[in-house]
Amino acid sequence: xxxxxxxRIKAYKLDEIAADKTTHPLSEIEARAKAAxxxxxxxxxxxxxxxxxxxxxxxxxxxxxxxxLIRPDFDVPALARAYxxxxxxxxxxxxxxxxxxxxxxxxxxxxxxxKLPCLRKDFMYDPYQVAEARALGADCILIIMASVSDAQxxxxxxxxxxxxxxxxxxxxxxxxxDRACALKSTLIGINNRNLNTFExxxxxxxxxxxxxxxxxxxxxxxxxxxxxxLAEMAxxxxxxxxxxxxxxxxADVAAATRALLTNPxxxxx
Ligand SMILES: O=C(O)c1ccccc1NCC(=O)[C@H](O)[C@H](O)COP(=O)(O)O
Numbered sequence: 110x111x112x113x114x115x116x117r118i119k120a121y122k123l124d125e126i127a128a129d130k131t132t133h134p135l136s137e138i139e140a141r142a143k144a145a146x147x148x149x150x151x152x153x154x155x156x157x158x159x160x161x162x163x164x165x166x167x168x169x170x171x172x173x174x175x176x177x178l179i180r181p182d183f184d185v186p187a188l189a190r191a192y193x194x195x196x197x198x199x200x201x202x203x204x205x206x207x208x209x210x211x212x213x214x215x216x217x218x219x220x221x222x223x224k225l226p227c228l229r230k231d232f233m234y235d236p237y238q239v240a241e242a243r244a245l246g247a248d249c250i251l252i253i254m255a256s257v258s259d260a261q262x263x264x265x266x267x268x269x270x271x272x273x274x275x276x277x278x279x280x281x282x283x284x285x286x287d288r289a290c291a292l293k294s295t296l297i298g299i300n301n302r303n304l305n306t307f308e309x310x311x312x313x314x315x316x317x318x319x320x321x322x323x324x325x326x327x328x329x330x331x332x333x334x335x336x337x338x339l340a341e342m343a344x345x346x347x348x349x350x351x352x353x354x355x356x357x358x359x360a361d362v363a364a365a366t367r368a369l370l371t372n373p374x375x376x377x378x
Contacts, residue, residue: 113305114174119232123234130237135240145246148272148273150226151274152275152296154198154225155326159326159349163370164199164350165196166200166328168200168201168357169185169219170357171183172208172209173354176354179353179357185218189225190223195367195369197225199227200220200223200227202220202229211230211231213241213245216229216242217246226248227247227248228250228251233251233257234256239268239269239272247274249269254288278292280300281302283316286317290321296325299328301314302332309331310332326349327347329347329350329351
């Protein structure tokens with residue numbers, strides 16, 4: 110069977126982590142993490158926003174494996190401010206370079222530009238990366254169930270908790286959702302992107318949302334483009350979203366964010 114995109118990303122990411130540990134030993138990263146600005150409550154902010162209207166994790170995303178270059182004009186602090194001005198609840202910042210043209214510094218730049226809680230959007234395998242996330246200013250990390258074992262997921266989640274951060278647990282199917290529900294984190298991300306074909310379908314959220322137990326907060330991720338998409342997800346009880354490309358392609362990101370959050374049935378959020 111040919112390697113999936115996640116297999117390929119995991120292979121280079123493990124090499125990167127090994128190299129980073131040599132250049133910047135864990136003791137150095139932990140000292141930087143301890144000196145980082147206080148953690149901003151990520152899950153709580155999303156929960157509060159979703160109770161009043163929609164919770165939006167707006168993603169700072171320059172490029173992707175499926176679409177190539179998305180936004181050539183890429184000024185991270187300006188984008189972070191535009192998202193905040195447009196009403197985003199939290200930010201997601203891609204720090205992976207080979208596949209997304211992201212950078213670790215982008216997370217710090219975004220965090221310093223606004224007061225919103227920030228997610229480190231990367232492929233996490235090692236508690237070293239969790240400490241590094243905190244050192245860079247992250248308030249939440251992503252755990253992709255399709256790419257880690259149950260033991261690795263629990264180890265990453267524990268590390269996030271020890272640093273006071275939240276974790277967004279990402280799933281693509283019912284089996285991953287069952288595994289995610291065995292963890293402690295309340296934030297469950299349902300990714301609408303099929304990682305084999307790269308196609309997005311909101312049907313993934315429609316199908317999986319019904320299997321998410323009470324007390325967990327669903328975040329629908331990927332392929333969300335219009336206020337109608339958000340309203341459709343809300344019909345299934347999903348009121349929080351992770352959105353990148355459709356906003357990153359707009360000239361006026363603040364206005365586009367504001368427009369996206371305007372639900373015709375509910376008035377401006
Ligand atoms: O975006 C991709 O092409 C991609 C490919 C392989 C693994 C992950 C990928 N994206 C990560 C994400 O989860 C999205 O950046 C995020 O959900 C936002 O999606 P979108 O609004 O469709 O940009």
